[in-house]
Amino acid sequence: MDNNTNFVFIKSKFFKYGCYLLLVLLIIFMFGKIDFFFSPILSFIYSIIFPLLFGGLLFYILRPLVKLLEKGKIPHIWSIALAFIIVLSAIILFTSYTGSLVKTQFSEFYQSLPSLYQKAENTVNNLLNSELFGYFDLSQLQRPDIASKLSEFAQSLIQSAGKGTINFIGAITNVGSIIIILPIILFYFLKDDSKFMPSVVRFAPASHKSNLRKILSDIDYVLSNYIAGQLLVAFFIGLLMYIGYLIIGLKYSLILAIFAMITCIIPFFGPWLGIIPAILLSLADNPFMAVKIFIVMIVVQQIDNNFISPQVMKKSMDIHPLTVILLLMGIIPILGFIGLIIVIPLYSAIKITIKNIVEMYYPKYAMTLELDKTNAPEKQKKQWKFDFTKKK
Secondary structure: OHHHHHHHHHOOHHHHHHHHHHHHHHHHHHHHOOHHHHHHHHHHHHHHHHHHHHHHHHHHHHHHHHHHHHHOOOOHHHHHHHHHHHHHHHHHHHHHHHHHHHHHHHHHHHHOHHHHHHHHHHHHHHHHHOHHHOOOOOOOOOHHHHHHHHHHHHHHHHHHHHHHHHHHHHHOOOHHHHHHHHHHHHHHHHHOHHHHHHHHHOOOOHHHHHHHHHHHHHHHHHHHHHHHHHHHHHHHHHHHHHHHHHHHOOOOHHHHHHHHHHHOOOOOOHHHHOOHHHHHHHHHHOHHHHHHHHHHHHHHHHHHHHHHHHHHOOOOOOOOHHHHHHHHHHHHHHHOHHHHHHHHHHHHHHHHHHHHHHHHHOHHHHHHHOOOOOOOOOOOOOOOOOOOOOOO
16 A cells, blocks of 8 residues: 555655756756856856846836827837937936935945944934933943944945945946947847747747746736836835925935835835935934934835725736745845845746746646635625516
8 A cells, every 4th residue: 555655645646846946956056166158158147137127127118108199190110219218308407416416425425434434323322411311221232342333333234235235336347338239239129029928928838928928028017017106106205205305404305205206116124224324414413303204204104005006007917915025035145235226126027927837738727825815705796677568
């Protein structure tokens, strides 16, 4: 009986696919030990992955504009060219009005960094010497050591940020090549938009073409709504933060709001990471300003959660907050900052693929896996029927 059970298990699909997976992992591990084989491949991948990622990001931003222009009976190529002109004109117009202000605030902020650091250190020391900490036994803590630890932490943070920036710039080759290559990649993405899906589907067997077409269309739909919605939400949050910073009278409000807008692209943690420079700056000037910054952030988050995101992101993917936290924490050691941006769309694409495959080929397991929230069944409206025929 046991021999028959073992034989059935060996002949099962689970055992067969598990062996295939272990064999593939073993091959990857063995190839990973050969540096001279993988180094050229990895360098090639790193040199093209970032232009393709940024090209795909801009593709989902410009595609709605191109489709809107095509509705006005403008040819496809001319719609792409006109979309490029509109976006470039908007960038030039924005920089002409705000470029000088950003440059002025950034130069002033850079020149005042030494004095701001000294003021922040004095603020921390005064806070430790205040009556607030008098109720606690801090005799074993040496306040100069705390200040030196904070100094070392700030310096290490700056150095790690600088190294990360250098590595990031080195990974995407150089700025000049990106400026030249990125518009070309974006142009061909927009030009061959309708050709991508048929070119992929044609390699699939005839019995799976419709299923693959549905999977690709679902991935495209979700990514389009997520990317466009996330950027729009980040823009509104940055605008509201700038207005709030102006109201409370925070210095360098524009560059701090731009930083907050950029970090809002990161889900969940992004808005709170965006106020860190403002908090550190407030410690050097007026510690009470940090409380005002938190109040501004809470107000902006309430406006975003109740008015902006429900309208903008209502068609986006539905992911549990705990899943988002785990994904962000897991991707940081692997890809760093760029991973924080791409991990949620990548996870959503994988989730949609698995969900569609299970629903298409294993429908009896679709409800068991609970890959998505099940929608409550709609109540059937009572239909009133009137019979006007005369009864005999």
